[in-house]
Amino acid sequence: MIPFGHALAFAGALFVLGLSCVLIRRQILMILIGVEIMLNAASLVFVAASAFWRQPDGQAFVILLMAITAAEVAVALAMVVYLWRRKRTLVADEFDGMCG
Amino acid sequence: MNESLLFLIPLLPLFCAVLNMLFGMRLPRLFAETMAVTGVAGSFVLTLLFWGMAEGDGTRAVLFTWLSSGTLDVSFALNFDRLAAPMTLMVTGVATLIHLYAVGYMHEDEDYARFFSLLNLFVFAMLTIVLADNLLVLFLGWEGVGLCSYGLIGFWYRKRENARAGTKAFLVTRVGDVFLGIALLWLFAVTGTLSISTINAQASSISPVVVMVLGILLLLGACGKSAQLPLMTWLADAMAGPTPVSALIHAATMVTAGVYLLCRFFPLVSLSAVAMTAITAVGAMTALYAATCAMAQREIKRVLAYSTMSQVGYMFMAVGAGTVAGAMFHLLTHAFFKAVLFMAAGCVIHLAGDENDIFKMGGLARRGPVELFWVFLAGAVCLAGLPLTGGFFSKDGILLALFTYPDPVYRAFWLIGVATALLTAFYTFRLVYLVFAGEPRGTGHPHAVPLLMRWPLWPLALLGLVGGILNLPVFVGGTERLHHWYAGLAGRTVKASHEVEWMLVSLAVVIVAAGWFAAHWRYRNYRPPLEGAVSRFLLSGWQADNLVDRLFVRPFTAMARFCYVGCDRTLFDGSIDGLARMLSGWGRMLVQLTTGRLTTYLSAFAWGFLILLGWFLIKLVNGGGH
């Protein structure tokens, strides 16, 4: 019997790790990886809840989430390529054209 | 004759003034000048025509109701009575001659339209003062002469000192106007009306203390316009204006407006012995002060200015001694001979090549047109009080009134009057000798004196010399015409035994002779001016300007600086600027958030998430009670 709270705690910790990856890392790619980690943490919550309440809806949502994530990653990485072609660097701070 | 035609007397100069103001520069010069002269001359002719209306109790005419609100009913009313008529005649007559003189004097000046419109406007305002039957209308004229005086003194405003002289005149007389304003309001509060004749009729029903205070307020108001102590500092500097202005304003009309005001309110003022003594005291002190200053002056017009101050002091003394007839007599003769002296001084300055300093003139009797010397001498002997001139009789009348006054304090004033007469004779002949006698000392290039500048002098000189017949005292065989003319308005009848009168006359003769002798002994052959401390003290008018500066101007400037720098700038501007700076500082701090960088916005997300989490945690703890 896995206590539900423990599963949630794991998910929470994973989410915090993903968040810190987003905040600390400079490169856009690493930021995107952090986002992936956070999404996975959300998936874990959904699956645990689905098991806890013995309903399939959580798993269905996880599947949809994965699909959306795939779409998002595709576009995001295309943009990464575009940015690389503009400035030959992927450091996020370099792209401050919206300053002011 | 319709009495409302009386209004043409002041309105004719006003009309010409407005025309000159609006169209003067577009009209040909001769036309504008003729219009100006005609305006004043027309008033003179009208005054003569309407002379009959002034006899008896006079004529009152109302043009329109100016203000009417509650109990206040101010109408534009004229009172052409026995007091106003001779004054009007003098003002318009002298003004006409001076306008003619001015045409010649200003013939090289470009701003003729402004000059003549201001001059006509001035005559209108002065006539308003003389003819007004309503205190508010009088005040209108009072302010009007102040304004025109400012404009005319500072006529050549492009030179900074002239503009400053005009401002000084305006501000100092304004102080007097404040007192007159207070008296005006107080009179309305006490009597419920502003009509002068009604106020005079009700004068005896006002409480004595109030009458005394009102008398002193009116005195202070008169001091401003008449350049008496303590509001006299402007008159000497007012000589910066053109000579016709000095002749008109500072000899005949504006400086006598104060005397006229006191004569108009004589039924009110004479009820308070304290006020009368105050008037006499002010007049006496001013007469002596001005005479001492005149002795040391170097510029010809400044000598005449101080002399005017001194003679107006005599007129105040006459009012204080109770004789309106005596005061008006001296006013009229003084107008004649002082105007002559000023206009002749203008000719002298022209002759000496625009030189003002009498120590640099000399020998002008031979250089200039010969009649100039005689005309000037005529005015001078009237001023000094040579027996049988008009000035002699008027001055003697005043001294007699002072001598015979019931109150013994007036003997002291009489003594001051006598001493002043001695000084007057001295400085007058000093002036004559330094300007006309001896060898020419100046280096200026003489300008020719136009005919228009010489002709108007003769009638005035003659009037000054023979003006004594206006009010010849009985003991020399005269009929005291002026005194009888004024009848009820004339104040106290001066009664003195013939011995006293002859004694005073002989005293006067001795004084004039002594003054002339002293001046002859000292100045017949030229001696350079004294440079001592006393001389400098008198030259600067007993350091009056300095005193006013220290007493009033500097504290006021200090207070103004405190208000401006201390309060306005540091407090208000500082607080508002400080607020603006603080807000813009906050803005600058906030701007640092808009870096355009992804990391900044992500950290914003994180902070928001943290706050939300914290809030939910608190809610959880509070709600769940864990």
Place this chain on the structure above:
Amino acid sequence: MNTILFYILGFILLAATLMCITRRNPVHAVVYLVAGFFALALMFYLLGAPLVAAWEVIVYAGAIMVLFLFIIMMLGLAPQEVPPGPGWQRWLPLALLSASLMACTLLLVVQDPAAGQGISDYSLAPQALGEVLFSRYALAVEIVSFQLLFATIGAYLLGRPQPKGEEPR
């Protein structure tokens, strides 16, 4: 047994993720993450979601992370030197605050009696999940498939080499 496995897998997941986020070399980071995702997939299986576990491996670890690797290789991203700037010390206050906050949250969650209830054995067969997905969530599936189409088109537009100017998103 399952419980212990779950905890072990959980810690493996967290350790792998921690390694991932602290690597300099992006390729190393991705590989560590893939390992973490494997652990996560097994956790899904233990929580009674075999289909989701399979898809986690196939889609996430197999497609998305491989895509990341593609990009890294294509752009030739070198291992990063420490870029100039404040570095991780800047995050210290925020980190401490959030760590303590997280600790509180976790403690609360763990102590909550509702949270203490255990997840009983539950296993969802793929058929059952498919039935739910295509009956109750049919609309969502259709919309997500549209989204995939849009993403494809968008990725192509963004990535095409020739026009060097601005490209709309």
